[in-house]
Amino acid sequence: MVTQSDAPICSPETAIEALQSEDNQIRYYAAWWLGKHQVQSAGVPLCEALADEAYRTPQGGYPLRRQAARALGQLKNPQATPALIEALNCEEDLQLRAAAIEALGAIGDDRAVPHLVALLQSGKEQPLEALIEALGSLQVWSVRSHIESFLNHASERVQCAAARYLYLLTQEPQYIERIVRNLSHDNAYLRWSAAFDLGAIGHLSAAKAIQEAKIANSLKLLNLKRILTAALESETETAAEKQKKCRVLMQSIDELLIQL
Amino acid sequence: MMNYINLTSPDGVEDSRIAGLIAQLRRAAVPPEAIAVIQDLRAAGTPAVIQPLIEVLSHHHPSVPAAAVEALVQLESAAVEPLIAAFRTSGDQGVQAYIIQALARIGDARALDLLVEVVGVSVANHCQGNVRRVAARGLGRIGCNSPENVAACVAKLSWALLSAEDWALRYAAAVSLAEIGTAEAQAALQQALSPESDVVVQARIQTALEQLTGEKKPGFCDGLGI
Numbered sequence: 001m002v003t004q005s006d007a008p009i010c011s012p013e014t015a016i017e018a019l020q021s022e023d024n025q026i027r028y029y030a031a032w033w034l035g036k037h038q039v040q041s042a043g044v045p046l047c048e049a050l051a052d053e054a055y056r057t058p059q060g061g062y063p064l065r066r067q068a069a070r071a072l073g074q075l076k077n078p079q080a081t082p083a084l085i086e087a088l089n090c091e092e093d094l095q096l097r098a099a100a101i102e103a104l105g106a107i108g109d110d111r112a113v114p115h116l117v118a119l120l121q122s123g124k125e126q127p128l129e130a131l132i133e134a135l136g137s138l139q140v141w142s143v144r145s146h147i148e149s150f151l152n153h154a155s156e157r158v159q160c161a162a163a164r165y166l167y168l169l170t171q172e173p174q175y176i177e178r179i180v181r182n183l184s185h186d187n188a189y190l191r192w193s194a195a196f197d198l199g200a201i202g203h204l205s206a207a208k209a210i211q212e213a214k215i216a217n218s219l220k221l222l223n224l225k226r227i228l229t230a231a232l233e234s235e236t237e238t239a240a241e242k243q244k245k246c247r248v249l250m251q252s253i254d255e256l257l258i259q260l
Numbered sequence: 261m262m263n264y265i266n267l268t269s270p271d272g273v274e275d276s277r278i279a280g281l282i283a284q285l286r287r288a289a290v291p292p293e294a295i296a297v298i299q300d301l302r303a304a305g306t307p308a309v310i311q312p313l314i315e316v317l318s319h320h321h322p323s324v325p326a327a328a329v330e331a332l333v334q335l336e337s338a339a340v341e342p343l344i345a346a347f348r349t350s351g352d353q354g355v356q357a358y359i360i361q362a363l364a365r366i367g368d369a370r371a372l373d374l375l376v377e378v379v380g381v382s383v384a385n386h387c388q389g390n391v392r393r394v395a396a397r398g399l400g401r402i403g404c405n406s407p408e409n410v411a412a413c414v415a416k417l418s419w420a421l422l423s424a425e426d427w428a429l430r431y432a433a434a435v436s437l438a439e440i441g442t443a444e445a446q447a448a449l450q451q452a453l454s455p456e457s458d459v460v461v462q463a464r465i466q467t468a469l470e471q472l473t474g475e476k477k478p479g480f481c482d483g484l485g486i
Contacts, residue, residue: 257432258397
């Protein structure tokens, strides 16, 4: 039998309806669709999906809950903050916790701060990369000394996340240099994630390094654009600083356009 | 008789050297070897090398097709028709992407219809978004090189600037319109300035207009004059 919820997902209404489908794959796709299209009216149904434990993999993960968290991060609606804080309590699926942390960082609601700090100080295994990035985005500078200790962490991703936090706080070039180093890393994943870190920082010295890195051209364009967007929208830089950044970044982007 | 003459003439010696290089290219075991042969073929600069260069666009290591694109671009006019024919017969999207890149960089008017077709008519982004962007830059070159095709180039670029979903395609269209720089190109940029929703694309349009009009207007990118 074809039910209403099996209608193709092609509008906000059909996608919200599809969150209730019998088919977990369809529910997952619906959550992705609602996030991609930033359907604000989907906030409440996505918060329900965030708490729905019915779809669980044999390994114990909750794919739908993770996707709902990511979608709520894309909606950026602070009304989802309490539901996302609740999802932080899930001990069985650290990927869900990571997705909830990222969403809280994207939303930027200060109500998340004490909960994120508590995770940092828990002494248990945490999705550190996401946690450090969210603490940076939320400008939680009180945990600085704790974050500094991660510069020597075993994971290079965690080291870069710490460098990004510390750059946002101090504006000292040494932290950018730490991330730029990874643009020439042997591991392709570390190269592209370094490009995203630099794109998020929005500093001009990163632009040249991004342009020359061995990463896909589309990633270079995207991250140069992120730096240029930050420059254009900055409220603290002078007109002369903006003008210089615009000139350099546009020249870089212009040159990359004819590359595949 | 002709064969005999060719083999003993200096041209015949050169032809057989090139034939040797082409055979070497087809046998090349590792990318550096293939690239070295491509450099030699590029220096030879005769139309005989075009087909073998097009063949290696399907090489699995990206450095090899990249070198072949460089060589094809240097052959300019002679490479245009074979590249267009190869685009039509190849079913490989990767090869087609390199062909579009070579044609875009050459900027010959014979590639106009193909590049217009690749920029496309659909608003949405799709998996070959990078190829559409490269084609849009090619239309800028064609518009510069052949005045009789300016109207067709500006029409497609103006459509892309106003309608494409992909910011990079709109940005590329703006750069190409600036490169063409005629009154109709300027009008297309002006028309797209205020509807543009992306700050980066809008800033690039603004910069292009400032370059074309030579006046400074107040704004973040005021007076970039690149």
